[in-house]
Amino acid sequence: MSTLLAFEDALEEIRRSASVRVEQQTTPLISSIGRILATDVVAGISVPPHDNSAMDGYAFACADWHAGKHFNVSQRITAGQHPVPLMPGTCARIFTGANIPAGADTVVMQENAELLDDKVIFNKQPTPADNIRPLGQDMQIGQTVVNAGEKITPIHIGLLSSLGITDVTVYKQLNVGILTTGDELIPTGHHLKAGQIYNSNGPMLSALVTQAGHNVSLCIHAADTLEATKDALKTLMQSCDVILSSGGVSVGEEDHVKDALEKLGKVHLWKIAIKPGKPLVHATLQGTPFLGLPGNPSSTLVTYHWFARLLLSICSGQIAELPQYYLVDAGFNRNKTIQRDEFLRVFIGKDGLAYAHPQQSSGALLAASESQGYLHIKANTLVEYGHSYSFYPFSGF
Template sequence: MSTGCGCERGNLATLDEVLGHLRKEALSLPGVDAIRLPLCQARGMVLVESVSSTIQVPPADNSAMDGYALRAADAATGAVLEVSQRIPAGVAPQPLTPGTCARIFTGAEIPPGADAVVMQEDTEILPDNRVRLPPVNAGENVRRAGQDIAVGTQLFAPGRRLQAADIGLLASIGVASVLVARRLRVAVLSSGDELVQPGEPLAAGQLYNSNQYTIVSTLEEMGFDVHDAGTLPDDLVATRLRLTELATTADVIVSSGGVSVGEEDHLKAAVEAEGRLVLWKLGIKPGKPLAFGYVNETPFIGLPGNPVAVWVTLLVAALPWLRWRQGESYVPPVPNPVPCAFTRKAGKRREYLRVQRQQVQDGVQLVAYPNQSSGVLSSVCWSHGLAWQEPGQSVAEGDALPFISYADWLA
């Protein structure tokens, strides 16, 4: 089966090629079931319906501050006016008596006949309770009806992943519930006899399973329904059995380790035996052994085994596919060019570097972690994001490299 990415020829596909193919694969699958949720439970969910406003916001002209509402013409050169009414927020005003002003509070509706508000700090209350007002222009300190949202305005289209501000905006137009895609069920597993759970003693040759915690934590943070599926032994039969079990309950299986070319790397062979492998090997460093395929008809994403390679491929490839599969109209973040405070030799693959974006006198610069090995997970915690150099590109101090912060990757 030809994928168009070069993988079937044993070549290393570029990230752009892989992302294009992953998006095509995600969009070719049936949509995730839709559910209706109360607005208070919808943060992080992906809309499957368009949402338009049936009201205008604000619903009527209202005051932008505490002060006095009046007809601007009555104070063209300043004026002393009687206070004819008091209008707190939430109370319907009476028409303004000509030649008077109204005490008004922030958010309160402007009374008919008034067209401006003077802030209270600019006024003087006289002994007889009249108010001295400075000149004011019509419309001053008035929030116009519909200035935020007009009736019929489309606020969100299908594919929007709802953020906290979105929830507030929907509440402002009276929406109580939304139709969203249910959370994608993601089974996460690791592969390797050497892996031990934190809290257990380490024997010779063993390692704590950091990858599982990195992947599960990241996917939970992104709002997926994550199932920790444990650790696979280095055994082909057991691996095939576990994959087929997970394929019956999960929307997608995400693994770490076991997809390289070692004799004990059985995941790739197990996927090929129980389904098909569509992509394998990505032309980046770290992160070359990236796999995508299907166990029966359940999608499978195989991440590398080295901790930093897991982090990088999770950000640049796995998360985009998961977000597209969830139904999100996801666009990968756009990098910013930032000058480097380091030098590097050219390499054969695109290389992702863990860097800090530091403020200096002349602006900002990128500082690279001293050890860029794919096994140094502390470099991820130290860094602010990823910069990268293209194949054959050497880097001199002062050269600009594309940079994306982790916050932007996960936004």
């Protein structure tokens, strides 16, 4: 029997052990884009605050209409003007967005009105409430309009501005520390020597964390020794709310991250039943959440998308939701199964089918760049041409 933790169980373990790691602060609404709302926002007014006209036209009491009736125009109402009550039996010239006067319950658009001298005729029988946007049609006073944990978007900025809100309570940005390991890794800008490769996971993780709206507060590369790994972790623990690492989490003689974690804190899980990305480790270091991702670049990307993203969301106060998937038919067969959930890098053809990138190595990052998302093949499942599987676009992460 496999000792690997199932994919769904690993997600649940991270969800269970994580909690908000940042404090709240008040910030101007206009500069809050991308921040995580810390408290529910409740409408203090109704929007619109009054019944108003959806059209340029004429407002009147529907009960006053009968075929051939000529209406006198008793007032002219523009947007922003406070109208007087409508004189009985008359109509008001009204413009889009203008308040409906007391005594009127219907608006006929100007294209359906006929002007005769100084009077107006409406030849088509009207319906009460036609072309009127009622008070509170969009939002009603006392209604929760944005929930705590939502990331503020430009739509939210407009929505809350329409309520007259100038400031919101948000969570402070999460400070994320990044640790990379591997004596073979060197930073870009240096000349490669025999046996060396450039460190791609550090920059990629920094970019992913920044794209998610968090702050990368410190990046450290540690030599492949237990002491160097412990020292790096201690430094990161002093200034970071959450720590992510890449590499050093497998079972090799030069993989020291797990040993360091056991000496400095508590390990919650190690090794999960997914491909790529099996050697994942989750721990807590004196209260600081830690997630160790595998060192192969595609494994780093997959485990960031599924596990680090979830951990960072919870720790930042954000509502932690899994990405949305779509059912897509496979454009290929695979006549073998594996005992792990697999995330194939695929692209969607013009025929709407999902095609696996020919390179699925955990060390190959170009495959992800040339693909559009993951096709989730659950453990012990064949891939059959024309059968539907869950497709997760990269944009959903």
